[in-house]
Amino acid sequence: MKSRICGTGSALPGKEVTNDDLSKVLETSDEWIKSRTGICSRHLAVEETLTELTAEAAEKALQQAGIRPEELELIISATLSADKILPSLSCELQRELGAVNAAAFDINAACSGFLFALQTADAYIKSGQYQKILVTGGEILSKLMDWNDRSTCVLFGDGAGAVVVKADETDGILGSIQGSDGARGDVLSCENRRNNNPYTANEKALSYVYMNGQEVYKFAVRTVPKAICAAVEKAGFQIEEIDLFLIHQANIRIIEAVSKRLGVSMDKFPTNLQKCGNISAGSVPILLDYVNRKGMLHKGDKIVLAGFGAGLSWGASVLTW
Numbered sequence: 001m002k003s004r005i006c007g008t009g010s011a012l013p014g015k016e017v018t019n020d021d022l023s024k025v026l027e028t029s030d031e032w033i034k035s036r037t038g039i040c041s042r043h044l045a046v047e048e049t050l051t052e053l054t055a056e057a058a059e060k061a062l063q064q065a066g067i068r069p070e071e072l073e074l075i076i077s078a079t080l081s082a083d084k085i086l087p088s089l090s091c092e093l094q095r096e097l098g099a100v101n102a103a104a105f106d107i108n109a110a111c112s113g114f115l116f117a118l119q120t121a122d123a124y125i126k127s128g129q130y131q132k133i134l135v136t137g138g139e140i141l142s143k144l145m146d147w148n149d150r151s152t153c154v155l156f157g158d159g160a161g162a163v164v165v166k167a168d169e170t171d172g173i174l175g176s177i178q179g180s181d182g183a184r185g186d187v188l189s190c191e192n193r194r195n196n197n198p199y200t201a202n203e204k205a206l207s208y209v210y211m212n213g214q215e216v217y218k219f220a221v222r223t224v225p226k227a228i229c230a231a232v233e234k235a236g237f238q239i240e241e242i243d244l245f246l247i248h249q250a251n252i253r254i255i256e257a258v259s260k261r262l263g264v265s266m267d268k269f270p271t272n273l274q275k276c277g278n279i280s281a282g283s284v285p286i287l288l289d290y291v292n293r294k295g296m297l298h299k300g301d302k303i304v305l306a307g308f309g310a311g312l313s314w315g316a317s318v319l320t321w
């Protein structure tokens with residue numbers, strides 16, 4: 001049995017912030033951001049919650065799949081920036097959607113989160129436990145940024161994507177790879193709230209996302225091509241047979257380096273980072289929805305999805321559409 005994506009959806013906050021807008025509040029420039037990353041603008045949540053954005057994305061995916069919320073058996077939400085520590089985003093989503101028959105839990109694998117969640121859904125479907133699963137990926141990363149640190153805050157954006165995954169005899173996920181390297185985790189990190197029980201003396205200020213950009217860059221260009229090759233081989237295909245590569249939208253230079261290392265033209269790497277920035281767990285499902293709704297996916301197409309980021313962590317899946 002295979003896990004087929006039969007519906008996609010996405011939602012971005014209403015406020016679009018261009019590089020020029022940022023240059024009015026930070027010492028940065030459109031030229032620096034665009035030339036180093038390819039990013040031109042991003043959407044930042046002002047009024048919206050992550051639950052609202054994810055519910056909007058999920059409703060679109062369910063509608064496209066022709067599945068009612070009550071038919072869902074499981075909801076897996078990938079995020080590192082849920083609105084609350086408790087309850088989980090997936091439980092909030094279950095309530096919002098009225099998916100009363102679904103179990104729900106969250107996964108935090110940072111920018112690989114959507115891939116890890118999709119692969120978990122695939123394992124449930126292969127085991128025969130569930131047939132209809134909602135998988136989401138989304139973030140409001142702007143609340144975790146230090147808006148005085150121009151080297152990180154200009155890179156990220158907010159938004160959510162969702163897919164409905166169904167058991168299918170013919171098409172779906174054929175091969176997956178995932179990996180982690182916790183020993184190198186300190187190059188991209190963000191501390192949670194600290195212990196403040198009466199026996200501690202904790203006076204440290206709030207923590208924000210810290211990133212050693214160059215180390216993350218090196219990790220990405222070395223690891224992602226290898227992960228993609230391993231997943232493609234597992235699926236029983238050759239790299240040349242793949243129609244589209246949808247990879248985590250962190251930086252256009254990383255995507256260009258991956259395309260070069262794989263010997264595949266950039267035409268097969270659609271991007272939307274120009275208008276979205278890096279949305280961590282939201283980036284791959286939002287891009288997938290974008291290409292799907294543009295009519296770029298055809299039945300039987302061979303597609304690679306890949307994510308990488310904090311942990312360190314990485315994941316790639318190969319599927320037929």
Ligand code: UT7
Nearest residue numbers: 027028029032036111150151154213214216217250251309
């Ligand atoms: O989901 C995974 C997420 N992370 C990534 O994918 C990040 C991967 N890394 C990268 O994309 C790049 O390393 C960055 C885009 C983050 C940075 O590019 P870089 O070429 O590695 O720049 P850098 O950090 O070496 O900084 C170069 C200069 C520095 O100035 P000096 O020391 O040379 O005078 C920075 O202070 O650029 C300066 N700088 C900025 N200037 C204008 C850093 N941020 C900015 C900024 N605007 N926003």
